[in-house]
Structures are given as C-alpha cells and as structure tokens.
Amino acid sequence: MxxxxxxxxxxxxxxxxxxxxxxxxxxxxSEGRVTLLPGTLYTALDRLTAQGHVAHDRDETVDGRLRRYYRLTPDGRRALEVETVRLRQLATAAETRLGALRPRTA
Amino acid sequence: MxxxxxxxxxxxxxxxxxxxxxxxxxxxxSEGRVTLLPGTLYTALDRLTAQGHVAHDRDETVDGRLRRYYRLTPDGRRALEVETVRLRQLATAAETRLGALRPRTA
DNA sequence: TGACCATGTATCGATCATCGACATATGGTC
DNA sequence: GACCATATGTCGATGATCGATACATGGTCA
Known part of the structure; x- marks a missing residue:
C-alpha cells in the first residue's frame, strides 16, 4: 500500500x-506535505471499494453540488491497522541502524 | 519511496x-515478510547510484564468485532519515484516528 | 460583465518502481 | 547427474500514482 x-x-x-x-x-x-490529486483519489476510491476496504456511505447535495460520502469498512480498518504496524516496524528498523552508526551529540 | x-x-x-x-x-x-527479487534489487541499486544515495564500494571475489559491494552515501543517509520520520508520522496519524474510535479494552 | 477561485466529481494517457521470469556461472551436497 | 545456495544481471508486464483536462455551481472582485 x-x-x-x-x-x-x-x-x-x-x-x-x-x-x-x-x-x-x-x-x-500530512501537515501540508501531501496534496491528493483527483486522479489518485477517485481511482483509489474505486479500487478500495472493489477490495471491500471502503464502502459508499450516502449522497448529499449542498448548494447544488453533489457530495458522495465514503466510509471505512471493518475490513478496511483491519488493513489500515496491519499497515500501520508495518510502517512502525520499518521506521524502528531504520532508526536502529541509523542510530548505531551515529552516536548522539548530547 | x-x-x-x-x-x-x-x-x-x-x-x-x-x-x-x-x-x-x-x-x-523485515522479519521474513519481504523477500527482495533480483529484478527489484539491481534496478534499485542502479537507480539509487544514479541518484547519489548509494555508491559502489569495492569488489571482492570469494570462491570464484564476484561480490559487488555498495555503501550508503551521506546523501542516502539523509534521505533515509527523512523517510523514516515520514513513516513515523504516518503511523502516528493513523494510530490517533484508529484509537479514537476504538476505546482501549483495559 | 467578466475573470477567477473554491468546491465537487470524474476520466485518461504517461510515468515509474516493482514483480516475475529467465539467463549465466561457481561450488557443494546427495 | 541433479539440485541447491550463492551471485549478478536483463526484460516485459503490472499497477498505483501523476498530471492534465473536463464540467458544473456559487462567491468575490474589478
């Protein structure tokens, strides 16, 4: 992912x-670091819906503009949890090796 | 990355x-989770070398087999540090939102 | 009146890292 | 003689993302 x-x-x-x-x-x-492009978002939503990670929630019309809502499914929540653990393990593994070669300044 | x-x-x-x-x-x-394929590794090493993140270190021949060594450049180290911070921020952001909706069991 | 921007959804071709399969060679084991 | 671990490398296919574009509404500003 x-x-x-x-x-x-x-x-x-x-x-x-x-x-x-x-x-x-x-x-x-993302603190301004990532600006999602429409092409990325909508193809991702279609893919995530097909995978069962995300589901269509409801439609609203506000000021004449359609709003199509999506929600996380239990499956999507599990996938996000697994992915989060993975990211943390990756970060920890890198920090261990980076720290080992560069002793603290203070 | x-x-x-x-x-x-x-x-x-x-x-x-x-x-x-x-x-x-x-x-x-990666605790057995990721097995690097040759196609991924060698194209990545070429790319990382061209980017200046990695440099050719030395060649050795052991038992008639060539070993081509690579090392991390200062630039590559910085890139890894930046990336590590990014992964940690992503993990933290997700954990905050996952935790908020799922109260602790204990 | 007309230009421009924020809001909002959507499609399409291009890019590029990774995947998967294959190639080639050596040395050890069964 | 077959097979596996070691070791480097190429090449076409895949697939998520990028970048551009399209179209519509409502508000602001000159």
Missing part, C-alpha cells in the same frame, strides 16, 4: 467523508 | 554490503 492510499484510509478512520473532504483532510493530517 | 527501496537503504545503513547480502539482510530485518 502506497502513501496516498494509506492517507485516504487514515482520513476515513476519522469518520465518513466525501471526496473533496478527503483531499482536505489528507492535506491536514 | 517504496518499501523495497527503503529496506535496501536500511540494510546499507548497517554498513557496506553486496547484492546478495542485501537480499538476506532485508529478509532478516
């Missing part, structure tokens, strides 16, 4: 959101 | 290694 997909699932872990809302949430939770 | 590339840099953060040594080291540090 790549970063944009991970961030989409993370955004939905905070509750159902519509596409554009996911884009803004991902910008926020 | 994707997982195989990250693991290659992490393996080299422990000191210079030759290709096959990297494959075994990656298997170890």
């Amino acid at each position: 790549r970063e944009p997909t991970f961030l989409i699932l993370t955004a939905l872990a905070g509750g159902p959101r519509h596409g554009y809302g996911i884009i803004r949430e991902v910008t926020t939770l | 994707r997982e195989p590339t990250f693991l290659i840099l992490t393996a080299l953060a422990g000191g210079p290694r030759h290709g096959y040594g990297i494959i075994r080291e990656v298997t170890t540090l």
Whole structure:
C-alpha cells in the first residue's frame, strides 16, 4: 500500500467523508506535505471499494453540488491497522541502524 | 519511496554490503515478510547510484564468485532519515484516528 | 460583465518502481 | 547427474500514482 492510499484510509478512520473532504483532510493530517490529486483519489476510491476496504456511505447535495460520502469498512480498518504496524516496524528498523552508526551529540 | 527501496537503504545503513547480502539482510530485518527479487534489487541499486544515495564500494571475489559491494552515501543517509520520520508520522496519524474510535479494552 | 477561485466529481494517457521470469556461472551436497 | 545456495544481471508486464483536462455551481472582485 502506497502513501496516498494509506492517507485516504487514515482520513476515513476519522469518520465518513466525501471526496473533496478527503483531499482536505489528507492535506491536514500530512501537515501540508501531501496534496491528493483527483486522479489518485477517485481511482483509489474505486479500487478500495472493489477490495471491500471502503464502502459508499450516502449522497448529499449542498448548494447544488453533489457530495458522495465514503466510509471505512471493518475490513478496511483491519488493513489500515496491519499497515500501520508495518510502517512502525520499518521506521524502528531504520532508526536502529541509523542510530548505531551515529552516536548522539548530547 | 517504496518499501523495497527503503529496506535496501536500511540494510546499507548497517554498513557496506553486496547484492546478495542485501537480499538476506532485508529478509532478516523485515522479519521474513519481504523477500527482495533480483529484478527489484539491481534496478534499485542502479537507480539509487544514479541518484547519489548509494555508491559502489569495492569488489571482492570469494570462491570464484564476484561480490559487488555498495555503501550508503551521506546523501542516502539523509534521505533515509527523512523517510523514516515520514513513516513515523504516518503511523502516528493513523494510530490517533484508529484509537479514537476504538476505546482501549483495559 | 467578466475573470477567477473554491468546491465537487470524474476520466485518461504517461510515468515509474516493482514483480516475475529467465539467463549465466561457481561450488557443494546427495 | 541433479539440485541447491550463492551471485549478478536483463526484460516485459503490472499497477498505483501523476498530471492534465473536463464540467458544473456559487462567491468575490474589478
């Protein structure tokens, strides 16, 4: 799973959101580092829906504009949990090796 | 940066290694989860060398077999550090949202 | 009035790291 | 003689992401 997909699932872990809302949430939770492109988001949502990680929630119309909401499925939540553990293990493994060769300054 | 590339840099953060040594080291540090394929490893090493993240270290011949060693450059070390921080931030962001909706059992 | 921006969903070709299979060679074991 | 571990390398296919584009609404600003 790549970063944009991970961030989409993370955004939905905070509750159902519509596409554009996911884009803004991902910008926020990545601290401005990642700006989701429409092409990435909507193809990812289609793929995640087909995989059962995400489900269509409801449609709303606000000010004449459609909002299509998505939510994380129990399956998607599990996938995100597994992925989170993986990322933490990777970070720890790298930190161990980086730290071993570079003694602390203080 | 994707997982195989990250693991290659992490393996080299422990000191210079030759290709096959990297494959075994990656298997170890990923706890058996990732087995690097030759196609992934050697194209990645070429790419990382061109990017300046990795450099050719030395060649050895052991039992009639060539060993081509690579090492992490200061640039590669910095890239790995940046990437590690990124992974940790991603994991933390996800854990916050996962935890918020699923109260602790104890 | 017209330009521009934020909101909102959607498609499509290009890019590029990885995958999977294959090639080639040596040395040891069964 | 077959097979496996060691060791480096190429090549076509796959697939998520990128970048551009399209289209529609409502608000602001000149």
